[in-house]
Amino acid sequence: MMTNFTLEQKDYIKSTIDGHVYLEACPGSGKTEVVAAKVAKEISNWKKDPSGIGVLSFSNSATDELKDRIGKFSTSNLKFYPHFIGTFDSFIYKYIVSPVAHKITKYAGTHDDYAIRIVESTSSIFIQTKYQYAGRGKLRANHYSYNSDSDTFSFHTGEKRYDQSLDVIKFKHWEKKDLLDTKKRFLKAGFSTYNDIELLAVEILNDVDLTGFSKNLTLRFPVIIIDECQDLGEIQLSILHKLDKFGVKLHFIGDLNQSIYGFRNCEPDNVLEFTKELGFEFYPLTKNHRSVQPIVNLCNTLVAGENVIGRTTSEINHCVVLEYLECPTEVLPTFTRLSKPYNNSVIIARGHSMLNKFNTSATKLNEVQKLALAINLFDIDDFERLEKSITLFSQYLRTLIKESVKPLSFNCPDSIDSPLRWRNFLFNALIFLVEDDLNDSTVSWKVWTGKTKLRIKEILKQSFVDDDIAVVLNSLSDCNIRSPNGLGQEGLGLSLKIVNTTTCSLRKETIHQVKGETHDVSMFVSSAGKQGGVGGNWKEWLDDPTTESARLAYVASSRPKELLIWAVKKLKPKETIQLQDIGFLVMPLD
Structure with a gap:
């Protein structure tokens, strides 16, 4: 303290x-x-x-x-x-909306209870618009919000492209009336989204x-x-x-x-x-008690910030660049050596797709590959691998579920009243699969699919499966599991490019997850190019100090006390000079 x-x-x-x-x-x-x-x-x-x-x-x-x-x-x-x-x-919610919102929404309440029921955008609410929009059908009332101050709508359907299509529509008078009437019915019924709560506070x-x-x-x-x-x-x-x-x-x-x-x-x-x-x-x-001065100087460069005083140091090379040719996992041996003297080392990336490369460098997994990777990653002693395992398993099961699901609750079917029960089922089902050695990545796809097909059909017969979950997953009993095309004789580990768990047991987090943290060593991993999500490539971090890409790099790069590493795609000579000029040492891999 x-x-x-x-x-x-x-x-x-x-x-x-x-x-x-x-x-x-x-x-x-x-x-x-x-x-x-x-x-x-x-x-x-x-x-x-x-x-x-x-x-x-x-x-x-x-x-x-x-x-x-x-x-x-x-x-x-x-x-x-x-x-x-x-x-x-x-x-x-507690001090502004809850006490008086019913006077705005006209919610009649139940036995003098006017509590609002908050629902997520992923929930199935059957209060919907009268008309169809953007060629995709009617809109559910929990898929949009209305701001009375700006007289605008914002959409959150769970599908980014759909939201973008709706955002650019110039609604006609009768369409706007339809959207407003639907939202009023939703609020009058005692429902609200999190966005609605803030907008009700404004009203x-x-x-x-x-x-x-x-x-x-x-x-x-x-x-x-x-x-x-x-x-x-x-x-x-x-x-x-x-x-x-x-x-x-x-x-x-x-x-x-x-x-x-x-x-x-x-x-x-x-x-x-x-x-x-x-x-x-x-x-x-203006005094940074966390990071040494070279790291502080580099961070100030990213956002064109004011002078900040960092910790003094007599050492050099606090800011290092490691280059990879094809996949970021190539830098792991060097990163492991550099971080060995320290206790708290973390790998950071813009998004989960980059972090997933440190579990498997395979891309665009099909459903059977997701199932195989889910079973291979399952480890009750490693929370990160466990969470990824359960996520992948839920994604596989989603293809068998014939109803809407809650994506943020491991694809829990809407008919299951408790996401916790669903999560427990996923956990126990994975244990059941692992107990039959289905996490052996040395076997071929042909051998693995043969064993898995028999084992997975037995899941619904187990005591940990509740009746309602068995009903939702009834197709699991006759599902067919086939080897990926042309890979029947290839080993799982080779095909999925599974990274050795002992090689990469370090924490791996997104930028948003490490915000506010302190590390000894942080390695910020850049994507190979500017394709994909904004802010994932190192060139975007340096393009313009006023952008969110620069701020993302600033947050990630200001976490370490002693050593900041950027992992980037092989540099051209001019790019090497560019990074050296802002304080980096470009170091060869071991």
Whole structure:
């Protein structure tokens, strides 16, 4: 726990809570400790009960960590009430939407219970539009949201291209009426999506008839502190703008260069404009206590940032580039050697497709290959491999399920009431398959499919299979498993290019998963080219310091304390010079 605060940190801890404040914190600045100390100080001095301070973050894990840190700066008898420490979503739901939303939606409730039932976009809701759109049929009410402030619709059907097709439609009056009427029926029935909750909050704060409620909310929470403010989206900023007009004072904590949620409409320029419009007082934290200076310098180059002071070092080569010819797994032996002196080494990539190469370098797996890889990856002592195994197995079973599923819950069929029961079934079914040595990657596809075909037909007879799951998977009893075309005599391991588990037992995470973490060594893996998702290739990281691609690289590259490695496709001479000029040593592989 940090107790010897710097002058910059002390300035923020002593800052006023009677005005808008922005704590602009660089990576490794001790932000969480400083915020915890600030909150603990304000809570201990608080004299305005039953009013309280709202301290909001964007994940339960961040909330738990903040509570723990606040406790360490407080006396043993610290009581959080009347203050609120939780997620932004839970605050909006509990204190704005839940008490009065029925007055907006006209939901009649049940026995004076007006609780809203939140449904995901993957759920089967049969409230749908009267007309068809984008040539794909009628729209379910939980597949879109309406923003009354901007008079626009946003779509989240679960299919990116479908969403894009809908986004560009200029709806005619009768189409817009159809969409609005459908959404009203959905809300009136007591349902809501997570997006709807935020939009209902905007409507409530706009409603003249609810002005008294909004003023009372301001009295209840006159100060709101928001951690990771760069993750604020357009609608969330709109909510805060309305709370400001009722008198709430805001503290923003964050680093706009770490804004990497563009897909959720989180734009750092919008946050910056918000702070300028409302006259926030800026408090910078410019000392990085995590990373050595060469890593800090490189990160500043990525986003054209201000001067940040890192840890001093007498060593060289803290920033290294490793080149691969065909597949990133080629760098593993060298990476293993370089990271051996350290305890905490992590492989980072833009997305899961790149990370999957460290389990198998095979691409475009068909269904039987997914099943084989799921069984081969199954390892109850390795959470990452276990999760990947269950995911692949669920993807295979999805082809046998004749109803809609929840993709975010391991493809749990909608008719199964508990995703947990479904997950337990997947786990036990994989154990059943592994017990018959179906994880032997040395055998040929012909031998493996012969054994697997017999074993998989026995699954539904096992005691761990509940009746409703057996009904959904009834076709499992007569499914046919065939070798991939032309590969009958080839070994599974060779065909799937399975990476040796002892070679790559290190953590492998996406950029979004490591945000906020500290590593000893981080290897950031670049795709071979710019094809695919935005921000996956090293050239995109250096193209323009104002883009999200640059910010993605900034977040990933600012995780390590001692050693930053970029793994890139074989460089041309000019590219080698380009990377050397920003501080990298291009090192040959072992």
